[in-house]
Amino acid sequence: MTDSLKPVSLTRESTTSVVLLATTPACRLSCADGTLLDRLNGQLAELSVLDVQVVSPSDGLGGLSADLRGIAKIARVAPGPVVVLPADLVAHTDALALLLEHPARDTSALVSYDATAAPMRPPVRVESGKVVAAGSSFHLVPEANATFRGVLQARETDLTALADVAEELAELAEMGKLGPVTTVEAVDLLLVGLVRSGVVVRAASIGQLHCDRVTGQVSADNALGRLADVDESRVRLDSAVKSSDGFFSTYFVSSWTRYLIRPAAALKLTPNAVTGISIGLAVLSSIWFAAGNRPAQLAGAVLLYLSFCLDCLDGQLARYTRMFSPLGAWIDSMADRLKEYVVYVGLAFGYAAGLPLSEGGPDGIWYLAVAAMILQTVRHSINYAFGAAAKDAGRIGVPGGKPATPLHESADGGRYAVPPQGVLRLARRMEREKVLWWLKKMIVLPIGERMALIAITAGVYNARVTFIALLGWGGVATLYLLAGRIARSAR
Structure with a gap:
C-alpha cells in the first residue's frame, strides 16, 4: 500500500521524489520527534524534496515482492530523481543531503568506509568513487571496502532501469530464487540490481556523520545518541572544503x-x-x-x-x-x-x-x-x-x-x-x-x-x-x- 505525504514546508524547489519504506516495525519506534517515521519525514521537509511516497506493509500479503512492485510503479511515473530509503533509518540530516541536495542529482548510494558488514549494513566495493559491487544476505562481495547505509537515489534517466530491476527482483522473490532475503533488504537488493545491470552508481561517503538502520528501541536510542556526539555544523564546514x-x-x-x-x-x-x-x-x-x-x-x-x-x-x-x-x-x-x-x-x-x-x-x-x-x-x-x-x-x-x-x-x-x-x-x-x-x-x-x-x-x-x-x-x-x-x- 502506498500513501502520499507532502512535507510541511519545502525550502527549495525540487523534482526529487522520496519512496519511504515504512515496512518494518522499527519505523514506529519512539524518539523525541514522535516516531522514527515522523522524525525522518521532518528531516525530508528540510531538504529538496518534491513529495514523499510512504510504502506501508501490505497487510502481510506480498511482502518483499509487493514492496518492490510498489517502488517500480512509483519509478515509472516520477517526474524526476527518486530516492528510496527505509523508515527505520536514524541519520544526520546532512547525511541525507549528500544525495538529496547534490547538484548532479545522479544515481548514488550512501556508504561508509567502515567496512564492518552487518545484517543492516551490507558490504560494497567502491573504486574511483563508484560502487562496483554490492551485497545482500544472498550476494557476497569479494574485497569489500565499505558498507551500504540504506539510502539509494536513481537519477531521472535511470528510473526505467530502477523499475525494471525492482520488477525482476519481485519475480525472483516470488519464485523463491533469492534465498532467505526478507522485506528489510528491499533497498539493498535494488542497489545490487542496479550495479549488476551496469548502471553507474556514485558512492556518497557519509564521512564522520552517522546513518544507521535500527531494529529495536535500544538500538534506536543508541543511534540517536551517536548523532548527538557529532558536531554536525563542523562536519558540514569540513565537507564544504574539497x-x-x-x-x-x-x-x-x-x-x-x-x-x-x-x-x-x-x-x-x-x-x-x-x-x-x-x-x-x-x-x-x-x-x-x-x-x-x-x-x-x-x-x-x-x-x-x-x-x-x-x-x-x-x-x-x-x-x-x-x-x-x-x-x-x-x-x-x-x-x-x-x-x-x-x-x-x-x-x-x-x-x-x-x-x-x-x-x-x-x-x-x-x-x-x-x-x-x-x-x-x-x-x-x-x-x-x-x-x-x-x-x-x-x-x-x-x-x-x-x-x-x-x-x-x-x-x-x-x-x-x-x-x-x-x-x-x-x-x-x-x-x-x-x-x-x-x-x-x-x-x-x-x-x-x-x-x-x-x-x-x-x-x-x-x-x-x-x-x-x-x-x-x-x-x-x-x-x-x-x-x-x-x-x-x-x-
Whole structure:
C-alpha cells in the first residue's frame, strides 16, 4: 500500500521524489520527534524534496515482492530523481543531503568506509568513487571496502532501469530464487540490481556523520545518541572544503579560506556574488600586470592569488549553504577561463611596453600569449569532450536496463570486472602512495597550480618566463591527459 505525504514546508524547489519504506516495525519506534517515521519525514521537509511516497506493509500479503512492485510503479511515473530509503533509518540530516541536495542529482548510494558488514549494513566495493559491487544476505562481495547505509537515489534517466530491476527482483522473490532475503533488504537488493545491470552508481561517503538502520528501541536510542556526539555544523564546514583538490589549493588556499565560509554565509553573500568579486580582482590583476614595472607585477601577482582564493571560496560557500544551480556552475566555469585569459592579455601588454600587436612584441610575447591560450583551450576541450563521450557511451551501453549479471546468482557464480592493465594499473598504484598521488594530481596542471605558476613567475621574473613555463608544463599535461584518455577508452 502506498500513501502520499507532502512535507510541511519545502525550502527549495525540487523534482526529487522520496519512496519511504515504512515496512518494518522499527519505523514506529519512539524518539523525541514522535516516531522514527515522523522524525525522518521532518528531516525530508528540510531538504529538496518534491513529495514523499510512504510504502506501508501490505497487510502481510506480498511482502518483499509487493514492496518492490510498489517502488517500480512509483519509478515509472516520477517526474524526476527518486530516492528510496527505509523508515527505520536514524541519520544526520546532512547525511541525507549528500544525495538529496547534490547538484548532479545522479544515481548514488550512501556508504561508509567502515567496512564492518552487518545484517543492516551490507558490504560494497567502491573504486574511483563508484560502487562496483554490492551485497545482500544472498550476494557476497569479494574485497569489500565499505558498507551500504540504506539510502539509494536513481537519477531521472535511470528510473526505467530502477523499475525494471525492482520488477525482476519481485519475480525472483516470488519464485523463491533469492534465498532467505526478507522485506528489510528491499533497498539493498535494488542497489545490487542496479550495479549488476551496469548502471553507474556514485558512492556518497557519509564521512564522520552517522546513518544507521535500527531494529529495536535500544538500538534506536543508541543511534540517536551517536548523532548527538557529532558536531554536525563542523562536519558540514569540513565537507564544504574539497577533500581531493589540487596540492596548491589544498595547502595554500583552502587551509585558510575555510574560515571565511561562515562569515560569508552570515553576510548572505551568494556564491555567484563571490564569483563576481573574484572576476573583479582578476581584472585588476591584469591592469597591474599591464603596467609592466616590478612593483606593479608584484601587485598583480597578489591580486591574482586573492582572485583564485575567492574562486575556491565560491564553491565552498555553495556546498556549505547548498545553493547549487546549473547557472552558477556554468558561470563559475566560464569565469575561470575569462580570468585566466584576461591575465594573459595584461601580461603581454606589460611585457610589450606598448609595441604594435602586429609586430608580436619583444621576444614574440604576443605569439607566446596566443599559444598559451590555444593550449589551455585544447586541454579543456580534451577533458569536456571525453566526459561527454563517456556519458553517451554509458547510456548506449546499458542493454535496455536489464541486468548484465543474473540477479539470482550468488557471489560464487557472479561476474567481476577484469582488473585494469598497463597504464591504468600504474595509475591505481599511484593513488595508494601519497607522494605519487599528489604528483599525479599536479602533473595535469590544475587551475590552482596554474594560477600559482602565473603569479610566481610573473611576480619574480617576467611574462615571457610565465608563458614559456605554461607551454612547457601544459604540453606535458596535455600528453599525460591524452595517454590516460586513450588507456581508459582501450579498457
